[in-house]
Amino acid sequence: MLHCRTAGEIGLDREEIRRHNVGALLRSVHLSGGISRAGLTRELGLNRSTIMALTAELTDAGLVREELPKDSHQQGRPSLMVLPESERIYVLAFDVAVDQLAAARIGLGGVVLERAVAARARAGPDLEYVVNVLARLGRQLHQAAPPTAVCVGVGASYCGMIKPGDGTVRFGPDLGWVDQEFGAELSRKLGLELPVLVGNEAHLGAVAEQQRGAGTGMRNLIYLHGDVGVGGGIIAGGKLLDGDTGYGCEVGHIVVNPMNGRPCGCGSWGCLEAEVGERALLDAAGRPADLFGRDAVRAVAHDAGRGDPAARDALRRIGDWLGVGVANLINLFNPGMVIFGGMLRDIYPGLATYVHTRIAVNVLPVARERVRLEVSALGDDATLIGAGELGFSHLLHDPLVEYQNISKRRSQEQI
Amino acid sequence: MLHCRTAGEIGLDREEIRRHNVGALLRSVHLSGGISRAGLTRELGLNRSTIMALTAELTDAGLVREELPKDSHQQGRPSLMVLPESERIYVLAFDVAVDQLAAARIGLGGVVLERAVAARARAGPDLEYVVNVLARLGRQLHQAAPPTAVCVGVGASYCGMIKPGDGTVRFGPDLGWVDQEFGAELSRKLGLELPVLVGNEAHLGAVAEQQRGAGTGMRNLIYLHGDVGVGGGIIAGGKLLDGDTGYGCEVGHIVVNPMNGRPCGCGSWGCLEAEVGERALLDAAGRPADLFGRDAVRAVAHDAGRGDPAARDALRRIGDWLGVGVANLINLFNPGMVIFGGMLRDIYPGLATYVHTRIAVNVLPVARERVRLEVSALGDDATLIGAGELGFSHLLHDPLVEYQNISKRRSQEQI
Numbered sequence: 001m002l003h004c005r006t007a008g009e010i011g012l013d014r015e016e017i018r019r020h021n022v023g024a025l026l027r028s029v030h031l032s033g034g035i036s037r038a039g040l041t042r043e044l045g046l047n048r049s050t051i052m053a054l055t056a057e058l059t060d061a062g063l064v065r066e067e068l069p070k071d072s073h074q075q076g077r078p079s080l081m082v083l084p085e086s087e088r089i090y091v092l093a094f095d096v097a098v099d100q101l102a103a104a105r106i107g108l109g110g111v112v113l114e115r116a117v118a119a120r121a122r123a124g125p126d127l128e129y130v131v132n133v134l135a136r137l138g139r140q141l142h143q144a145a146p147p148t149a150v151c152v153g154v155g156a157s158y159c160g161m162i163k164p165g166d167g168t169v170r171f172g173p174d175l176g177w178v179d180q181e182f183g184a185e186l187s188r189k190l191g192l193e194l195p196v197l198v199g200n201e202a203h204l205g206a207v208a209e210q211q212r213g214a215g216t217g218m219r220n221l222i223y224l225h226g227d228v229g230v231g232g233g234i235i236a237g238g239k240l241l242d243g244d245t246g247y248g249c250e251v252g253h254i255v256v257n258p259m260n261g262r263p264c265g266c267g268s269w270g271c272l273e274a275e276v277g278e279r280a281l282l283d284a285a286g287r288p289a290d291l292f293g294r295d296a297v298r299a300v301a302h303d304a305g306r307g308d309p310a311a312r313d314a315l316r317r318i319g320d321w322l323g324v325g326v327a328n329l330i331n332l333f334n335p336g337m338v339i340f341g342g343m344l345r346d347i348y349p350g351l352a353t354y355v356h357t358r359i360a361v362n363v364l365p366v367a368r369e370r371v372r373l374e375v376s377a378l379g380d381d382a383t384l385i386g387a388g389e390l391g392f393s394h395l396l397h398d399p400l401v402e403y404q405n406i407s408k409r410r411s412q413e414q415i
Numbered sequence: 416m417l418h419c420r421t422a423g424e425i426g427l428d429r430e431e432i433r434r435h436n437v438g439a440l441l442r443s444v445h446l447s448g449g450i451s452r453a454g455l456t457r458e459l460g461l462n463r464s465t466i467m468a469l470t471a472e473l474t475d476a477g478l479v480r481e482e483l484p485k486d487s488h489q490q491g492r493p494s495l496m497v498l499p500e501s502e503r504i505y506v507l508a509f510d511v512a513v514d515q516l517a518a519a520r521i522g523l524g525g526v527v528l529e530r531a532v533a534a535r536a537r538a539g540p541d542l543e544y545v546v547n548v549l550a551r552l553g554r555q556l557h558q559a560a561p562p563t564a565v566c567v568g569v570g571a572s573y574c575g576m577i578k579p580g581d582g583t584v585r586f587g588p589d590l591g592w593v594d595q596e597f598g599a600e601l602s603r604k605l606g607l608e609l610p611v612l613v614g615n616e617a618h619l620g621a622v623a624e625q626q627r628g629a630g631t632g633m634r635n636l637i638y639l640h641g642d643v644g645v646g647g648g649i650i651a652g653g654k655l656l657d658g659d660t661g662y663g664c665e666v667g668h669i670v671v672n673p674m675n676g677r678p679c680g681c682g683s684w685g686c687l688e689a690e691v692g693e694r695a696l697l698d699a700a701g702r703p704a705d706l707f708g709r710d711a712v713r714a715v716a717h718d719a720g721r722g723d724p725a726a727r728d729a730l731r732r733i734g735d736w737l738g739v740g741v742a743n744l745i746n747l748f749n750p751g752m753v754i755f756g757g758m759l760r761d762i763y764p765g766l767a768t769y770v771h772t773r774i775a776v777n778v779l780p781v782a783r784e785r786v787r788l789e790v791s792a793l794g795d796d797a798t799l800i801g802a803g804e805l806g807f808s809h810l811l812h813d814p815l816v817e818y819q820n821i822s823k824r825r826s827q828e829q830i
Contacts, residue, residue: 244635250749258739328743331665332744334662
């Protein structure tokens, strides 16, 4: 669907339409990872000669290439495949996760080309430390890229609330950050003359799973990302729910246990993340209070699988509270799918039955008729790939103009 | 913003653009209840001559009229006002509420011209009874309309889950209805050769409050409608949240009290509506078990206002549970406003303090910075006016074509 600039005037600008269509075509190639000319014709509702002309522009710019399909068993002349130049056109993606700082080079088409990871301490690394580590990892990846490769954008995933548009961390309970200019600082330290677009990790995970994961193409899905707490990304009507000021989707802080709830990092108690987060699980399984981290969580799931009663009890308890939260979300959003990512991906198989029991009891039959529950298909890359999508967003919005600007800056740097 | 039919072809259809703009103009007049030519120019982004031409078409059809503004103190020639022909162009709106069956004639511009109401028994009137009463009320209003007046659509509000598109009640716990073809039956009994579009009462209330009530023009709001239970209508990003199969917004069945909850009509327990609905309030206030209805609810609010301890305790209890639900909704939706309608409108002033306390404790500061809590501005008319909007939807989508079709059918009837 074309959204024209003005509602009224008949004389629509041909140049605007062409730019819109170039963007739509590149988005199709990027999301599919490669699509035939015939597929593009169908998907974009454009005629063959327009598709050819638009593809030629993107080929000339070096953003896509055309190839004969590898093994075509069809009769007649096969439709050329239009492929993203994944090795050449890339973004840098960063992930400030609870146990590690990660960076990756992600190629057009969503391919993770290379990655670099640094462990991080749980307790409070500050902005300077995080930005220094990430910038170092990012520059390493950038310098190791082939000489013809072009970095077209930078995206970052952060485990906290992000001010829309400017990359400021409003509230990062995990690191104790309040109003830290994370995006701007990282951009400065990277020194690539590119803005760093920042998103909440669960929001980005939801987008990634909807674009190329378990919920590909679904218009209504909920992604729950577990780490120390629980984040949520909600796609409603095909769009990420943002709310009035960009701080919606705070699934981790819906209250599921208002009377006898465990204390929560937010200062309240009985929040979903207080009842089903890492600490709740490890406490329920009787693990020592100083144990933490992903391996410890996996050990509980593993022990439960072997029949250990304390571990099984822990999964039942966590599963029941998770079920209350998920049932509430299904009643509210009537989603087609709920996806469990992060550490929830590790424990979901062992507690699925308790979640389903809560859904059967607490969701109205009409709203639960078709919902599916799945674990993340992108696994631990979901948030990083989502950050990559942020990085690609400017290029995909207006490919030729944006790419020209980047190339111009690049050649000035090299002079 | 114009949404063009095809993304690709340059040659946009002038006729389509004209039809789109006629619709946009009539919607502006309808929503504003009357707007100057200059206002239309600004609002639609069209030039003055286009506005004049489009207005002339709608005036010729008898849908709007132009008038000099009543008291213009401006210098120079005042801009003509474009007004909806509210007395002539109307819809029939119906409301199957928990204590009554209502019908109204609502004029273009959203004016309730006339209404008719019948009491209903709480326990189970069946489809035939409800449809017969509503059809009788509707025909009375239709026949009492001026001879030149034209009924352009019919909408109905129902306190249950409605199958999108076809007016079937999938689940109406209050009346015990399951899969009843309410819209089709009412249309047949009315005999006006018009479809009856049906929506959930809280969804319609949300739309009405967003279009011409407490939340006019807001892009993110939540409307909570209390009667026996609690319904919800959620506007997210400017659109009513519908979910994957149209059954989202089931706010009444989010579980707020999973451990010691009261039994709910849905078969579960601890649902928001079980904890804050009419029965919960009357029980908490120690009223007899056979007392029910709106007057009984108002009496509790009144007694609490006079200092009656049992009534005050009841409001505290209900306010706290309502606060849990509202806090969860704010965490998830980051709305600009939460609006209390139906019987919640009567009790909200007496329990607002408890709701605010829960919000302060359970909502993340960043998400509660700007949210406002209000009672419904349309009062008990919210759902009926929302049903009216449904009734107008076909006309507003494509005014001239739709109106021509209606007029044609009408002249055939009169032959």
